[in-house]
Amino acid sequence: MTPSINADRLWQSILELARIGPTSEGGSCRLALSVEDKEARALLLDWCRPLNLHFEQDAIGNMFLSRKGRMDTAAAVAFGSHLDTVPTGGRFDGTVGVLAGLEVMRTLHDANITTGAPLELVNWTNEEGSRFRPAMMGSRVHAANMSLEAALAITDDEGTSVEAALHDSGQAGALVPSPRGWTCWLELHIEQGPVLEASGADIGIVTGTMHARYFQLMVTGEPSHVGPTTMDRRRDSLAAAAEIILAVERIALAAEPGGRASATWIENYPNARGNVANITRLHCDVRHEQAENAVAMEHELRGVLNAIGLRRGVNIAIDPYASFGPVAFDTRLADLLRDKASMRQLTTRDMIAAAGHDSVLMASLTPSAMLFIPSVGGITHNPREYSTKEQIARGAQILLDAVVELAR
Amino acid sequence: MTPSINADRLWQSILELARIGPTSEGGSCRLALSVEDKEARALLLDWCRPLNLHFEQDAIGNMFLSRKGRMDTAAAVAFGSHLDTVPTGGRFDGTVGVLAGLEVMRTLHDANITTGAPLELVNWTNEEGSRFRPAMMGSRVHAANMSLEAALAITDDEGTSVEAALHDSGQAGALVPSPRGWTCWLELHIEQGPVLEASGADIGIVTGTMHARYFQLMVTGEPSHVGPTTMDRRRDSLAAAAEIILAVERIALAAEPGGRASATWIENYPNARGNVANITRLHCDVRHEQAENAVAMEHELRGVLNAIGLRRGVNIAIDPYASFGPVAFDTRLADLLRDKASMRQLTTRDMIAAAGHDSVLMASLTPSAMLFIPSVGGITHNPREYSTKEQIARGAQILLDAVVELAR
DSSP states (O other), X not given: OOOOOOHHHHHHHHHHHHTSSBOTTSOBOOOTTSHHHHHHHHHHHHHXXXXXXXXXXXXXOOEEEEEXXXXXXXXXXXXXXXXXXXXXXXXXXXXXXXXXXXXXXXXXXXXXXXXXXXXXXXEOSOSSOSSSSSSSHHHHHHTTSSOHHHHHHOBOTTSOBHHHHHHHTTOOOSBOOOOOOOSEEEEEEEOOSSHHHHHTOSEEEEEEEOEXXXXXXXXXXXXXXXXXXXXXXXXXXXXXXXXXXXHHHHHHHHHTTTEEEEEEEEEEESOOTTEEOOEEEEEEEEEESSXXXXXXXXXXXXXXXXXXXXXXXXXXXXXXXXXXXXXXXXHHHHHHHHHHHHHTTOOEEEEEEOSOOHHHXXXXXXXXXXXXXXXGGGOOSSTTOOOOHHHHHHHHXXXXXXXXXXXX | OOOOOOHHHHHHHHHHHHTSXXXXXXXXXXXXXXXXXXXXXXXXXXXXXXXXXXXXXXXTOOEEEEEOOSSTTSOOEEEEEOXXXXXXXXXXXXXXXXXXXXHHHXXXXXXXXXXXXXXXXXXXXXXXXXXXXXXXHHHHHHTXXXXXXXXXXXXOTTSOBHHHHHHHTTOOOSBOOOOOOOSEEEEEEEOOSSHHHHHXXXXXXXXXXXXXEEEEEEEEOBOEETXXXXXXXXXXXXXXXXXXXXXXXXXXXXXXXXXXXXXEEEEEESOOTTEEOOEEEEEEEEEESSHHHHXXXXXXXXXHHHHHHHHHTOEEEEEEEEEEOOEEOOHHHHHHHHHHHHHTTOOEEEEEEOSOOHHHHHTTTSOEEEEEEOOGGGOOSSTXXXXXXXXHHHHHHHHHHHHHHHTO
16 A cells, blocks of 8 residues: 555645735635746745755746656656646645645655656646636647747737746746656646536546637727717627627537537727727637537637628637647546545546646647546635645545556 | 918818827827827927917816907907827817817917907817726816816826826926806817718707716626536626627617717726636716616616626626716807808708717806817728818818907
8 A cells, every 4th residue: 555645734735835826815826927936836846855856847937846766767657737827716726736746755755665667746837828828838838739939929918928927937947848758647636617526526537628729809890989970880899799708608508518618808999988999809719528519619609700790890800729639538547546546435437627737738648647626616716716635635645546556 | 251260271280280199090099198198289389389378287287278368357268179089099089179279379360360358279188088087087177077186096097197197298287277267168079970971061060968977887707717617607707798788789779869878998807718707897888869868778777787697696886987968058159150150151050969078068167169070981089080171171260250259
């Protein structure tokens, strides 16, 4: 039997890390490559120092913390997640996966266990994509899903580039981003949904992810005055955007339970109170467990955009700038996780991840698996996001048990 | 007969002033108290210097340029408009009224005519309200419709206060804003609508304005994740705002031809691509020729907000922060303008102004009147805004003719 992880230590570390970038409602805001993200990364390094891990960092800021195995030449077993958050972030999303990985390292260190294969704990840069789109940027660059050059040139809404943010936060590492030859990849994450809690299962075995397609839209109308301009003479880009937002919602409702769609981000010009708007930019996504259904949702969206454009006399440009999935995770790793849970008397439930995760990218490089723990009330990206100390400890234990077997 | 204004000089001055704050499409952007607004004001003062006008400025930046009359103690005849623009401004809105007033001063100066009563040319601060709301800020403070303290504390979307902007642009004058005891007020303005052009009339005699009511709305939902959060669990503030935008549009369509309504300004939080939005702020207005109909439009809007709030589980706070009108302008001044047009063989049409103007505030202080000239295609708040040299010259001539009679 592998040693037991220290549930209290893990819980205290999560709470301590959550205090970096505190929000008024008790959550955390650590946008990618912000000063808060930098501080969280420094705290992770502080915690790793007594564990004798070897730290490396690549040019997109991904952090790799390696623990030697008995076999110098063996490929590493890798695990981790991300420390960045959305602006309305809770304390658990991403952080649980990184700190459960840290707890794996700490437990093995305390028990004086050296695995056969090396181990590697990873903190991926900008998983959330709140500040810099697309999401999962660090793992995308690592997996050559996007080029380093393209990623460095991306700017946030204030015009700061990823390159400048990496430099300013001291996170531009020396390594050229590239696959590191891992034998497999594991990620523990909070579910961020209501399924586990409703079903009463302790552990979610993630068998795959939805297929998601992201769109940046630009609606161009004609500027005019809110007073004298009669309705038939308006080409109101904001009203057109409002129709699009509600159309996305209708498409989402029709696609349930297997699909989801959202319009989340808007920028309006001139955004002046006496002016009918003439340029409105919008971000939306469609996603579905079946890739072909996601494509059909996009097709329906394009039809709606076309109809709105014609009827309102506005131009609607659509930039389908990114996508992820569908991914089927490794079935043998899923079996292993199911076995490890069973050996600890924990119940499991197979599930499809609706959100994007770094594991989606890892699955293109190496056998990969994800395990979920319950999210209380299914609440996430919200200061009220919560998982109990016990729920987190169960997940971390299964992660350790699996890692020890895989690196035996 | 009064002397003729110089149509070419007026046209050239308008084109020269339009080059301050040029936009790529040939329009002008001079937001209130910006560096561009400051430059336009300085050019106006340069042009006034050879005319021996006395310059005074009040603490909200309103500019008063006085020309002596034969009777030192007589009350002045005042006229003018505003030099600030919306972000998508054209070359004529506001500017035509100020520079037609300048042309009145220039023509009298060239003809060596001294009127009985003094004359006063005015440039009002922040008529547009694009940068700092509410619109017509300078004339509101002048007319004690809002306090100087309240106005100075208002901030733009970047957090700069009116007080700081007045200071930075050097426009914080020494006068305490207060009525100046004018015998009457006249404002020439472009129509900003299609009515004059369609009817073939040369001059619009503005008999009054619509009643407009402005609202700042704040929709508060609940943050969540675009992936795992099923539709029934969302409290999406952006989707609620989209419904509001379309409801405002429906209310507007039902209120035509006498009414108008618009949603123009939006701010969304966290405006992150992976997040269902939880705070969306929106600006809208309703307006109607009949005040009771505008109130009924607001009532309908409030009913819609209530229904949306209940159905979507979002809170919608409504701040009815400003209004204007309805105003009935002075009938004797309107008669005078009609007579003056008729004497110049120009055709007139009575009309109601749908937009807010500084004259709305002046009407609470002194007999006031407005005259409109046609806007080609009814296009306004748009780089393609246009009135011909001849159309502008006709308006300026009627303004001069009326001023000379009123100040006789």
